[in-house]
Amino acid sequence: MRRTNYRTYAGTRFQMLSRDQLQALFDGVLHTLEYTGLEVHHEEAREILKEAGAWVEGLHVRIPPYLVKRSLQMAPRSFTIFARDGNPKHDIHIGPGRAHFGPGPTPPNFIDVETLERRPYVRADAEIVAKVCDALPNIDFVESLGTVSDVHHELAATYEFATMFPNTSKPIVAWSYGRDDAEDIHRIAVAEAGGQEAFERRPNYVHYCEPLSPLVSTFEAMDKLIFAARHRVPVIFTPCPLAGGTAPITAAGIIIQAAAESWMGLVVAQAISPGLPFFMGGVLSVMDMSAMILSYGAPELSLMMAGITELAHFVGLPLWQTGGCTDSKTLDEQAALEGALSVFFSALSAGDLCHDVGYTESGLTGSIFQTAMMDEAIGYSRRITRGIEVNDDTLAVEAIHNVGPNGHYLREPHTHRYYKTEFWYPNLCDRHNFEEWDMMGRTRMRDRVIARVRDILATHRPAPIKPETEETIQRVLEEAEARVAEHA
Amino acid sequence: MSRVLERLSTAILEGDKDKAARLVERALDQGVPAKEILDNGLMPGMDEVGARFRRGDMFVPEVIMSADAMQAGLDLLRPHLVAGGVELVGKIVMGTVKGDLHDIGKNLVDMMCEGAGFEIVDLGFNVPPEAFVEAIKEHKPDIVGMSAMLTTTMRAMGYTIKAIEEAGLRDRVKIMVGGAPVDAEFAKRIGADGYGSNAATAVELAKQLISAN
Numbered sequence: 001m002r003r004t005n006y007r008t009y010a011g012t013r014f015q016m017l018s019r020d021q022l023q024a025l026f027d028g029v030l031h032t033l034e035y036t037g038l039e040v041h042h043e044e045a046r047e048i049l050k051e052a053g054a055w056v057e058g059l060h061v062r063i064p065p066y067l068v069k070r071s072l073q074m075a076p077r078s079f080t081i082f083a084r085d086g087n088p089k090h091d092i093h094i095g096p097g098r099a100h101f102g103p104g105p106t107p108p109n110f111i112d113v114e115t116l117e118r119r120p121y122v123r124a125d126a127e128i129v130a131k132v133c134d135a136l137p138n139i140d141f142v143e144s145l146g147t148v149s150d151v152h153h154e155l156a157a158t159y160e161f162a163t164m165f166p167n168t169s170k171p172i173v174a175w176s177y178g179r180d181d182a183e184d185i186h187r188i189a190v191a192e193a194g195g196q197e198a199f200e201r202r203p204n205y206v207h208y209c210e211p212l213s214p215l216v217s218t219f220e221a222m223d224k225l226i227f228a229a230r231h232r233v234p235v236i237f238t239p240c241p242l243a244g245g246t247a248p249i250t251a252a253g254i255i256i257q258a259a260a261e262s263w264m265g266l267v268v269a270q271a272i273s274p275g276l277p278f279f280m281g282g283v284l285s286v287m288d289m290s291a292m293i294l295s296y297g298a299p300e301l302s303l304m305m306a307g308i309t310e311l312a313h314f315v316g317l318p319l320w321q322t323g324g325c326t327d328s329k330t331l332d333e334q335a336a337l338e339g340a341l342s343v344f345f346s347a348l349s350a351g352d353l354c355h356d357v358g359y360t361e362s363g364l365t366g367s368i369f370q371t372a373m374m375d376e377a378i379g380y381s382r383r384i385t386r387g388i389e390v391n392d393d394t395l396a397v398e399a400i401h402n403v404g405p406n407g408h409y410l411r412e413p414h415t416h417r418y419y420k421t422e423f424w425y426p427n428l429c430d431r432h433n434f435e436e437w438d439m440m441g442r443t444r445m446r447d448r449v450i451a452r453v454r455d456i457l458a459t460h461r462p463a464p465i466k467p468e469t470e471e472t473i474q475r476v477l478e479e480a481e482a483r484v485a486e487h488a
Numbered sequence: 489m490s491r492v493l494e495r496l497s498t499a500i501l502e503g504d505k506d507k508a509a510r511l512v513e514r515a516l517d518q519g520v521p522a523k524e525i526l527d528n529g530l531m532p533g534m535d536e537v538g539a540r541f542r543r544g545d546m547f548v549p550e551v552i553m554s555a556d557a558m559q560a561g562l563d564l565l566r567p568h569l570v571a572g573g574v575e576l577v578g579k580i581v582m583g584t585v586k587g588d589l590h591d592i593g594k595n596l597v598d599m600m601c602e603g604a605g606f607e608i609v610d611l612g613f614n615v616p617p618e619a620f621v622e623a624i625k626e627h628k629p630d631i632v633g634m635s636a637m638l639t640t641t642m643r644a645m646g647y648t649i650k651a652i653e654e655a656g657l658r659d660r661v662k663i664m665v666g667g668a669p670v671d672a673e674f675a676k677r678i679g680a681d682g683y684g685s686n687a688a689t690a691v692e693l694a695k696q697l698i699s700a701n
Contacts, residue, residue, distance in 0.1 A: 041589075108639050108669045147639045177640055212589050244549070245592050289547035292596065292686045294668075364668065 011097060011387040014348040016306055022314040025307075028256040029263065030065040037062035038215040038264050042222035045268050052271040061217075063267055071263070071270040075278045077316045081141070081234060082202040084192045085169040085463040092140055092171055092353075094277070094318045099347045099385070101324065101378050102141035103129060104356035105175040105208060109365040110146045111331075113453060118329070118365050121146025125366075126160045129358075130167035132368050132453055135460040137427075138378035141206070142172045145358050145366025154487070158184040158480045162473045165192070169463040173236065173355065175208045178220050180483065182207065182227045184476045191472035192465055200232045206279070206353075207233045209265060213241035214257060217264050225265050229272035236353075237265030238281020238320045242294050243304070245287035251300065255308045258282050266317075279353060280317040284308055293362045297327035297338030302345035309351040321351025324374035325359035331369045331446050335360060339370060340377035347381035372456075373449045376428040383424035393417075428452065492518065493529035496561065500533025501540075503553025505560045512561040522568035526605070530561050534603050541688055548596070548687075555603030562605070576607050578630040578698045581623045581661075583611035585644035590637030593667055596687040597633060604691045606631075617644070617651035624657045631697055633690070634680075636667040645670070646678035653679075662697040666690055 017025070039059045040046050046056050055062045083090030092100050110121040113128055126144050133142045144164060148156040157176040164172055165188055174189075176182040185205070193199035207228040211221040221237070228235040239261040241247030247254040262280045269276050284304035288295050295301065305322050312319035323346035328334040339357075346354040356363070357378070358371030388394075399414035409415045428448050430437060437443075443451075465473075492515045499507040508530075515525045537554040540546040546554075569576065580601055584594045591613045598608045609627045611619055620632060632652070636642040645665050652658050665675050666684045675683035682697055684690030 106639060153640075153643060216589060218589060242592075287548075289549065290541075290544050292548060292688075 008390065009387065012348060012385045013387075014306075015310065016349075017310050019314075022311055025252060025255055025259070025311050026315060028252075029259040029311075030068055032256055032260040033063040033068055033263065034065055035062065036215065036260075038217055038261065040217040040222065040264065041219045042217065042226075044226060045217065045222040048226075048268055048271050052267060054267065061264070063264070067267060068263055071267045072315050072317065074270040074274045075266060075317055076275060077318065079234070079277045080202075081171040081206060081277075082204050083169045083171065084165070084189075084204045084465065087169055087463065090170045094352050096313065097350050098352065099321070099350045099354055099382075100140035100352060101343070101346075101354045101357050101374075102139055102170075102173065103133065103143045103145045103358040103366070103368075103371050104322075104325070104363070105143045105145075105173070106147045107145060107359065107361075107364050107366040108147055108149070109361070111360070111365060111367040111369060113368065113457065116450070118361075120149040121366060122150040123148045123159050123163055126163040127167050128457060129366070129368055129371075130164035130172075131460055131462060132372060132456050134168035134170055134462045135456040136372060136375040138375045138382065139357065139371065140170060141353060141355075142168045142170050143175070143208075143355060145368065145371070152481070152484045154484050155181065155477075155480050157181040158476065161185040162188060162477055165189070165473070166465045166470070167462050171205055173206045173208050173353070176224060179223045179227050181480070182224050184480050186227075186231055186233065187476050188469065188473055192469040196231070203232065203234050203277070205233070206236060206277075208236045208238070210282070211237065211239045211261050211265065213239045213246040213261060215261060217261075221265070222268065225268055226272065229269045229276055232273060232276060234277035234279070235265070235269055236279040236281060236320045237262050237269070238279070238283065240283045240294070242287035243285065243300065244289065247284075249286075251284075251304045251307055254284050254304055255311060258284055258308060259311060278317065279320045280308075280312045281320045282308075283322045283356070285322075293327070295327055296322075296325040296356065296359050296362050297334070297342075299341075301325075302342045305342075305351060306345055306349040309349040312351075318352035321346045321349070321354035322356045323347075323354045324357030324370070324377065325363070326370065327360075327362045329361050329365070331360075331367065331373065331449060335370055336373060336377075336445065339374050340380075343374055343377040344381040344384070347378065347385045350385075369446075369449050369453055372453045373428065373445065376426060379424055379427070380429075490528070493520070493525065496525070496529035497533035497536070500530060500554055500557050500561070501536055503550055503557050505553075505557045508557040508561045509564060512564045516564070516568065522565050522572055523574045526562075526565060526569065526574075530558055530565070531605060534558050534605070537603065538688065538691065551603070552596075552599050555599040558603045558605075562602070577605040578694065579607040579609065579627065580631040580633050580694060581609045581611065581620065581627055581629040582633040582635075583615035583620060583623075584613035584635045584637070585641055585648055586614060586616045587644055588636050588638055588641035589613050590635070590667075593637060593687070594633070594635035597635065597666065597684070597690045600687045600691045601633075601694055604695065606694060617648040620648050621651055621655045621657065624652065624655075624661055629661060631662045631664060631694055633694075634663070634665045636665075636670060639669045642667065642669050642674065645680070649679050662700070664690065664693050664697060 078095035285301040323342035326335040326338040
């Protein structure tokens with residue numbers, strides 16, 4: 001049966017801001033970039049900006065609206081980040097209505113998977129995080145959840161990537177201190193892709209840059225961005241403003257400032273490399289006015305992130321979302337509540353890459369247990385946001401007729417057609433009856449999360465990298481060690 | 489006489505800068521000794537602010553208003569205190585270490601310490617070790633405070649302490665450190681005298697370091 005003028009919605013709709021409100025935010029960002037401007041602590045970046053049409057006075061850079069709009073137009077809304085091993089299930093297709101999830105970068109501490117104690121993050125943890133993320137069905141990209149502390153401090157990012165890369169074929173969001181280690185990382189990724197040209201056709205990682213709030217593009221952030229743009233590495237440019245501290249206290253105000261900070265990177269990236277995939281940031285949350293921390297569990301985080309996601313999509317950019325994180329110090333009810341709600345909200349807003357899944361202690365401690373618990377919350381959220389499919393078959397009028405009063409549906413072909421796809425089946429949430437639960441040792445969520453992580457570590461084998469990539473990694477690490485030995 | 493000091497304490501608690509300044513002037517006019525205005529007017533107000541903040545009854549923006557009021561009063565009082573040979577609680581040289589442009593945490597500590605009666609010499613952000621050394625020579629502080637926000641720049645705290653040692657100045661100052669990625673263990677490892685987990689504990693720490701002297 002054909003229908004005419006019949007509208008369908010795929011997924012659960014969620015829209016917080018009207019077009020007029022979004023236009024008001026957009027105008028605010030343009031105004032800020034045109035009249036207030038930013039400090040850009042990078043000479044080459046300032047030259048690139050000037051050349052592109054920005055107004056540069058000393059460190060100070062202001063950008064005319066036409067240049068911002070042109071840069072927005074050049075950046076793609078839809079593109080693909082490819083799995084290093086060609087496994088299409090691990091590709092990430094960025095585009096409207098698609099929310100992806102993964103951990104975050106650089107906390108100094110990690111929850112030890114054996115002792116469950118908080119301690120400094122070490123190189124071996126990068127392998128653990130990569131392997132577990134590789135196995136978790138709802139984690140789409142990988143970050144390390146820590147800063148490697150047991151290698152030469154300038155090489156933390158190089159070792160982190162070199163350790164993660166062989167242990168997952170899901171795309172990695174790489175983090176580095178500066179240009180040297182960004183280059184180390186790129187050499188490894190390019191070796192696996194089969195050369196720079198092959199990499200450009202099928203980019204297999206994303207680079208992460210973080211400017212400073214309020215309104216500063218630091219040297220490191222710009223230097224990394226320029227390297228990424230020159231080598232066609234999809235890039236994230238994400239500030240971390242604190243509402244009430246380093247940004248306006250209102251949600252609308254912090255969104256405007258964060259967007260201005262991020263778009264300075266956008267303009268540079270598009271000037272160097274038109275069409276470069278660019279993720280707008282950043283992490284927007286509140287400075288708790290008692291505890292004086294950046295809260296990773298505040299409802300305002302989800303609210304502000306949904307707002308900036310809508311602004312990003314309004315202007316045609318993908319967004320670097322945040323969720324699955326908590327201020328809790330341990331794997332407890334607070335961690336589950338804050339993490340799950342932000343994951344759900346993030347899924348609703350369909351922010352494109354949602355990171356920090358596994359941040360605890362307000363971003364100071366990475367926990368792969370939190371990531372694993374949130375994998376369940378993401379699956380749960382994805383089932384809801386997939387929405388209700390309405391067609392002649394799902395309407396089930398015929399099945400209802402067949403079963404009739406007081407029958408049952410278990411034997412119906414209709415049931416057999418849908419029972420695997422219409423329901424979400426939990427991995428961690430317990431649905432046994434009391435007696436079964438009792439017999440199985442009365443486990444709590446926490447126990448099941450820990451068991452699952454340890455089980456993955458004992459059994460999961462990620463797809464291997466090419467032998468030549470192994471060699472490249474060896475060489476990159478040796479040359480990096482030589483480089484820092486020379487500096488010393 | 490004590491009535492004006494009581495009202496001064498209240499003005500501090502309310503974060504009313506103009507009122508605090510007016511009341512300090514009135515007390516001076518009435519012939520109240522500067523030291524007494526400090527000890528029985530400004531300080532009790534600020535102590536109460538600290539107590540309320542720790543209890544969760546006051547929030548950072550209010551504490552900053554109070555610290556500003558305290559500062560306004562102190563600015564008027566300082567010449568009289570100096571003339572009378574009265575020492576302030578202590579002097580702190582403060583800065584965000586080399587490579588780090590993060591300013592807000594250190595500024596909060598500045599304000600809270602000033603509020604507690606410390607004199608602050610703020611070197612700003614991205615402060616190289618040599619600048620800390622020079623500032624110690626020039627300002628002769630009791631305490632050096634260092635801040636870092638990044639795991640990448642916190643190491644600069646260790647380098648700065650080393651530079652202070654090499655300049656032969658280490659035993660002349662107490663050193664306190666803080667910032668999001670820093671913890672007590674790290675502070676100990678790099679040879680600092682103390683670590684404050686937030687601006688309020690930094691003030692307590694500074695007081696302890698002074699009294700230990």
